[in-house]
Amino acid sequence: MIENSNENLQDINEILQVRRKKLSELVSNGENPYAVTKYEVDASAKQIIENYDNFEGKAVSLAGRIMSKRGMGKASFCDLSDRDGKIQLYIRKDEVGEDSYEKIKKIDIGDIAGVTGEVFTTNKGEISVKVNAFTLLSKSLQPLPEKFHGLKDQDLRYRQRYVDLIVNPEVKNTFITRSKIVSSMRHFFDSQGYLEVETPVLNNIPGGAAARPFVTHHNTLDMNMYLRIATELHLKRLIVGGMEKVYEIGRIFRNEGMSPRHNPEFTTVEVYGAYTDYNDMMTLTENLVCHVAKEVLETLEITYQGEEINLTPPWNRMTMVDAVKNYTGIDFSAIQTDEQARNAAKDANIAIENTDTWGTILNKLFEEKVEQHLVSPTFIIDYPVEVSPLAKKMQSNPRLTERFELFITRREIANAFSELNDPIDQRERFEEQVRQRAAGNEEANMMDDDFVLALEYGMPPTGGMGMGIDRLVMLLTDSPSIRDVLLFPTMKPKKIGEQS
């Protein structure tokens, strides 16, 4: 590798050449930085700064990336950035020795170094480490983006997230928060007796949602398989099997359009509890989000893109029929036939098709006229059966199901219902989905005979809830795009068509 470093020197720009030259000099002096295997670290920048009284005057050993250099002749200052912070290094020629100082002058911004030294405060009041030994631990051959503006180019930030993380500290914080949110969720479910499980990502029949799946191929079995579009149907099989409280946090895949709120792969949590219903799931959802917000953000009052959101329960609860009535004046409880519903939709300027029914039209009106108003946390409850193929019908009105969706900042955050456990009803609903599929709806469910068979063995009354974790993280980290909460968002390759 090292021998190759001179190979195409003419082809690369001067900055890269200079760094490669510095590397080969180190190598020929027997100081190949890439040969170093280990460095003892006993403190971090954040620890030192937060517990300065304990560290003042003490010897510490630190390692991290050099982020800036301020040379002043026989003394230099650097900023060293490590896992959770940044600290200034003060390097004096008379402290480290002449040879060492000359070498330190040649380091580049971006190099990884280990230092030992004494913690002190400069005259200007900055907590620093007076270095007595400096070890280059890895050479950076690429120049970093500018120290003040950081990396702004969105394309590069997503494609080269490692650079984004190095130079834009708030990015690292977002992902630390994401990690804490997921961890807090696990604690919440675990402490309530839910069991975390893992179900297959490779599915024979993708189900549990209306979405086009990704198709892949298994060579030995010589058959196509699908990446899962939800975890729902497997988790409910586990309820049938007597695992009464289960949850899964996992990646799902939907072969659909991309937008600031949609990535082809994203993470959901789904939770199921036997002997509970959608009302219990509403309470659970409220408790979950509040638990996470309190634990991670230490507040229930957040700001999302300039709008203040108060997460303090209880949250608004509104039936879909009431919601549509409030915002459009159209009262679906007074509408009986599909024909009447279609006329109401026309009056409201909603585009409809001949296949639309009372329930699908109610849902369309809700999506087009109501969703945009749901900024504060709001549970919309009692969804039409046509758009809820896996939810239990309401006893009081079989056109509706015991289902809710949670909206915050106009976005769907969670979806839950009293799970349909009637195998005969479930089979009929699948058959309806299959008909829609045959009619060209690529997002309709496929028949899942094994799932129906499972229900035939008997599933207890069960409440279930699914939540988009990426969207929750967006909300809690005030991130405008889903790509800001995904370390490596899906990107189109930059160069195409060159080889083939």
Add this chain to the structure above:
RNA sequence: GCGCCAUUAGCUCAGAUGGUAGAGCAACUGACUCUUAAUCAGUAAGUCCGGGGUUCGAGUCCCCGAUGGCGUACCA
């Protein structure tokens, strides 16, 4: 999928009306032992996203394409 906008040095950005590209940071050389967007002097650095076209002349105008951002459509 459609529409609008963006793409200029490693990074952040300027480049009216078409006249042959500029700053700051980073880099390099030098000065400087408490600086912190260090300072000072000097040097070097470009496939102006790619490909066509108009023109005596294109970073700039036109067409096609690439990637991204936003909006819209789609997404129970």
